[in-house]
Amino acid sequence: MFASLFILLYLGHLLADYPLQTDHQAAHKADCGRDGWFANLRHASTHVLTCGLALAIGSAVLDDVDLSAPVAALALAWIGASHAFIDRRWPVQWWMTHTGQTTWAANGGAAHVDQTAHVLALVLAALALVTA
Template sequence: MTAAFAAVFVALFVAHQVADHWIQTQHQADCKGRPGWPGRIACAAHVATYTLTALVALAALALSTDLDVSPGRAAAGLTISAVTHYIADRRTPLKRLAELTGSAKFYALGCPRPGRDDNPSLGTGSYALDQSFHYLFLFVAALVIAA
């Protein structure tokens, strides 16, 4: 299981990077955290393409290495990844988690300030917490898939 876990985790990690930064549309990125149905729909669309990207990566891994991936375990792992990705990308749950864990100041680090001409960038605390949350559940998903 050790080699299988490592291979599955790498496949999910690469898929995550590609799906979050190349596949996700600008509309999805801009709207997925908005309140109401427009935000929910944008986030669901992003998570759908994200999960499809992960499925393609897993299939490529399995086909190119003869890794035996159980369809049931793959479905369970990808579901864990998809649900937790949706939760984090709706933004409010992750912000609340940061507040509960005493990380609210870090969450706000580098975020544009209202009324200022701050330039938003990927170097924010909220982005770092978002990515680490995703990595945690990619780890869990890989454990489930490779078990």
């Protein structure tokens, strides 16, 4: 069941991060102030909705997906919160600065570290869903 859940969550993530993310959200989700937080939380909400829809469809059509509603709600809350945190951009920059990756960060590496952090959050959500 873990593989099915991870693939469903990853699909929801990709949909929310690429075709469903607006230019405004991408440009402003890390900005300080009300507008930045608004863009960030709208983007994170898109993740919650797309991942929730993917889980619902998977639960309806796949034999190996059996979900606990309360645990699914917690997993989706985790996905939204972790995505909002990572997308403030400073956590990725902090990580890269403190792990000796400043040259890689200056040459486009932050996007890779960002996506790796998101995938880690999805793996943790899928693990929580299978252990419930």
